[in-house]
Amino acid sequence: MTDNAKIRVLIAKPGLDGHERGARVIAYGLRDAGFEVIYTGLRQTPAQIASAAVQEDVDVIGLSILSGAHLALTKQLKEQLAARKGEDILLIVGGIIPENDIDTLKQMGVAGVFTAGTPVSQVADFIRQNLQKAA
Amino acid sequence: MKEDKKKDRLCPHEEQYLEKVAKAREQWEEKLIAPRLKRFNLEKPNTSFYTPLDRAGSNFLENVGFPGLYPFTAGNSPLEFWKVHARLAAEMGFRPDWGGTRGVGKYGGFGTAGDYRDYLIRMHSMGRKGGPNIAFDLATQCGLDSDSEQALGEVGRVGVAIDCFQDFATIYEPYTGELEIDKVPSNFTINAPCCVIIAMYAVLAKKRGISPAALRGTPQNDILKEFIARGTYIYPPGPSLRLFRDSLVFLREKMPLLNVNSMGGYHIREAGATREQDLAFSMANAAAYLEAGVEAGLDVNDFAALFTFNAFGGSMEMYHEIAFQRAARRVYARMLKEQFGTTNPKAMIIRQPITAHIGCSSTTLQRPLNNWIRAAVGGIAAGMTGAIPGVFPPFDEPLGLGHSIEATQMQFDATRILLYETGITDVLDPWAGSYFMETLTDEIEAGALAEMDKINQMGGTVAAIESGYMQKAIAKSAYEKQKRIEARQDFVVGVNCFTSELELEVSINRDVEPTYDPALMATAEERQVESLKKMKASRDNKAVASLLNTLKAHAKDKDKNLMPDICDCVENHCTLQEICDVMREVFGEFKQAKL
Numbered sequence: 001m002t003d004n005a006k007i008r009v010l011i012a013k014p015g016l017d018g019h020e021r022g023a024r025v026i027a028y029g030l031r032d033a034g035f036e037v038i039y040t041g042l043r044q045t046p047a048q049i050a051s052a053a054v055q056e057d058v059d060v061i062g063l064s065i066l067s068g069a070h071l072a073l074t075k076q077l078k079e080q081l082a083a084r085k086g087e088d089i090l091l092i093v094g095g096i097i098p099e100n101d102i103d104t105l106k107q108m109g110v111a112g113v114f115t116a117g118t119p120v121s122q123v124a125d126f127i128r129q130n131l132q133k134a135a
Numbered sequence: 136m137k138e139d140k141k142k143d144r145l146c147p148h149e150e151q152y153l154e155k156v157a158k159a160r161e162q163w164e165e166k167l168i169a170p171r172l173k174r175f176n177l178e179k180p181n182t183s184f185y186t187p188l189d190r191a192g193s194n195f196l197e198n199v200g201f202p203g204l205y206p207f208t209a210g211n212s213p214l215e216f217w218k219v220h221a222r223l224a225a226e227m228g229f230r231p232d233w234g235g236t237r238g239v240g241k242y243g244g245f246g247t248a249g250d251y252r253d254y255l256i257r258m259h260s261m262g263r264k265g266g267p268n269i270a271f272d273l274a275t276q277c278g279l280d281s282d283s284e285q286a287l288g289e290v291g292r293v294g295v296a297i298d299c300f301q302d303f304a305t306i307y308e309p310y311t312g313e314l315e316i317d318k319v320p321s322n323f324t325i326n327a328p329c330c331v332i333i334a335m336y337a338v339l340a341k342k343r344g345i346s347p348a349a350l351r352g353t354p355q356n357d358i359l360k361e362f363i364a365r366g367t368y369i370y371p372p373g374p375s376l377r378l379f380r381d382s383l384v385f386l387r388e389k390m391p392l393l394n395v396n397s398m399g400g401y402h403i404r405e406a407g408a409t410r411e412q413d414l415a416f417s418m419a420n421a422a423a424y425l426e427a428g429v430e431a432g433l434d435v436n437d438f439a440a441l442f443t444f445n446a447f448g449g450s451m452e453m454y455h456e457i458a459f460q461r462a463a464r465r466v467y468a469r470m471l472k473e474q475f476g477t478t479n480p481k482a483m484i485i486r487q488p489i490t491a492h493i494g495c496s497s498t499t500l501q502r503p504l505n506n507w508i509r510a511a512v513g514g515i516a517a518g519m520t521g522a523i524p525g526v527f528p529p530f531d532e533p534l535g536l537g538h539s540i541e542a543t544q545m546q547f548d549a550t551r552i553l554l555y556e557t558g559i560t561d562v563l564d565p566w567a568g569s570y571f572m573e574t575l576t577d578e579i580e581a582g583a584l585a586e587m588d589k590i591n592q593m594g595g596t597v598a599a600i601e602s603g604y605m606q607k608a609i610a611k612s613a614y615e616k617q618k619r620i621e622a623r624q625d626f627v628v629g630v631n632c633f634t635s636e637l638e639l640e641v642s643i644n645r646d647v648e649p650t651y652d653p654a655l656m657a658t659a660e661e662r663q664v665e666s667l668k669k670m671k672a673s674r675d676n677k678a679v680a681s682l683l684n685t686l687k688a689h690a691k692d693k694d695k696n697l698m699p700d701i702c703d704c705v706e707n708h709c710t711l712q713e714i715c716d717v718m719r720e721v722f723g724e725f726k727q728a729k730l
Binding site: 016018045096121 | 501627
């Protein structure tokens with residue numbers, strides 16, 4: 001449990017989508033689960049998110065997208081992360097993601113995709129397990 | 136309080152009668168409840184029962200009244216248009232989604248203005264001739280042009296891209312003759328740059344030689360809820376309200392048939408607010424808009440009658456949602472009458488197309504066909520609160536691919552079954568006088584009023600937004616709800632209970648109508664940026680610069696109404712973002728308080 005204190009998570013809302021219930025609930029939930037959470041707020045460009053992630057030295061980025069722009073935005077973020085040597089940061093995506101796009105996102109390097117109804121505890125477990133694997 | 140109750144006694148013998156009921160209740164608790172509590176090892180029952188004791192001293196005329204009469208608890212009207220014509224609608228097979236010349240068509244929009252125009256032409260050829268009910272893409276909603284870096288990936292996605300007057304006019308190309316803009320209404324679901332869109336509508340009328348006074352329609356124009364939920368704001372709340380005032384004064388003067396706004400708590404509740412927060416925050420917002428009109432010297436009896444609501448939030452708790460609608464009608468009517476001194480009954484009612492519903496956030500991705508019955512529960516609640524028993528949303532709402540034709544058919548049929556086979560709408564406010572429902576209505580009202588007091592003490596809705604109070608309050612409520620689901624205090628079928636392999640995943644065929652051509656969607660951004668470039672090259676750029684300068688100078692003077700300047704800008708091909716950028720320079724941009 002004490003290891004959790006070290007896990008740093010950036011929850012980010014890329015693009016112009018303003019639906020932030022999911023992002024805020026995940027931010028609160030992961031904070032309560034012992035993670036250190038930074039929430040970017042709305043309307044962040046992929047470049048801003050990548051730069052914040054690298055500067056804040058986070059272990060995980062959680063993207064919340066409900067506008068249907070998830071493929072374009074995730075691709076851009078991956079490029080921005082690569083340009084800043086942040087490609088090792090664990091990337092997860094949540095929101096309204098059609099079934100068919102989940103595999104595409106995973107091929108882009110997204111570790112996990114979480115859709116509506118996912119308990120925060122499941123996201124927390126996923127992060128813990130995947131960071132252990134990487135370490 | 137006690138004296139009031141005495142005055143309102145229903146009959147001289149009420150006191151003795153209530154004593155009798157109280158005694159009977161005591162005996163019931165002792166003889167029937169207590170042994171069962173013991174048997175089941177419970178502290179208290181998880182059921183309740185209401186009696187005349189809960190309503191002692193209640194005043195029917197004052198708190199409920201007749202449908203169509205103050206305080207409108209029992210409904211806005213004793214006879215609604217849809218109810219009167221329900222038989223005719225069934226006989227002719229009327230499809231509400233197609234619209235008619237009386238109303239707007241289905242809410243939509245995608246790609247470039249040309250793409251959306253072609254879609255509308257296709258709809259017209261199928262007999263679906265409602266007025267434009269325009270969804271704008273997120274760039275437009277945030278006051279950005281399609282060539283803005285921030286618009287990347289968003290152009291034409293959740294709605295149509297509008298950068299300039301030419302785009303707006305393109306949408307209206309098929310609206311001539313019997314569909315001329317003085318004959319069909321339009322809806323504009325946009326908030327922060329709403330002034331610019333209203334200006335485009337006025338300029339379009341001018342160019343067609345039609346008086347703007349003949350135009351009908353409804354702009355959403357409810358910027359305050361964007362700060363609290365949904366997020367498509369530009370300027371801080373103060374200047375945003377000034378722009379609202381400018382639009383209000385302009386509309387009353389030049390376009391008097393147009394509704395002023397379409398407010399609501401729907402987005403607020405969907406973002407996580409409780410029922411009481413939903414009602415309190417949306418009423419606080421309404422009060423701010425009303426004050427803006429009063430401060431501008433307008434007559435509340437006149438302009439408030441042009442205020443509309445889109446919807447409040449909903450949930451699966453149907454008793455509570457019925458009570459909520461009753462409480463909302465009463466709170467709004469009393470606010471208009473007591474606080475704003477309104478005497479016009481039309482200005483006191485909540486004009487909204489639907490009433491109770493479950494809210495899209497009640498639907499589940501898990502076993503999605505179950506959402507059909509969930510939505511039907513909302514339809515029953517709506518039917519019991521004076522509205523069409525609208526079953527909403529279609530069951531595949533959470534799948535995020537657009538509604539399938541099957542889900543839409545099932546949605547319509549469910550509504551029709553409730554309307555035509557159950558008699559649910561034959562009685563006005565069927566819960567009126569129920570010991571339980573009246574108590575619940577009072578409780579929701581009291582909760583909302585307490586929250587409204589809190590906001591008033593903070594200095595009103597603008598202060599409560601600037602401090603982040605409302606945003607934090609609903610984020611907290613959303614998180615509390617999530618915790619209750621994860622702890623299984625609240626059950627959601629197929630999500631946190633009945634999820635074993637014994638359950639069957641029921642699936643049906645799902646065809647999504649190719650409404651929005653994916654090939655067009657894929658190239659919309661590129662095409663739109665190209666046409667914007669061409670437009671900028673072909674216009675009188677000197678006139679553009681000069682008009683934007685004038686707008687900027689006038690923006691600094693808060694007593695100045697900016698609508699005439701915005702109309703001039705629009706007519707001379709200034710882009711939406713150029714107009715918004717000038718105001719960004721003067722007003723600044725809103726920064727959300729930290730979580």
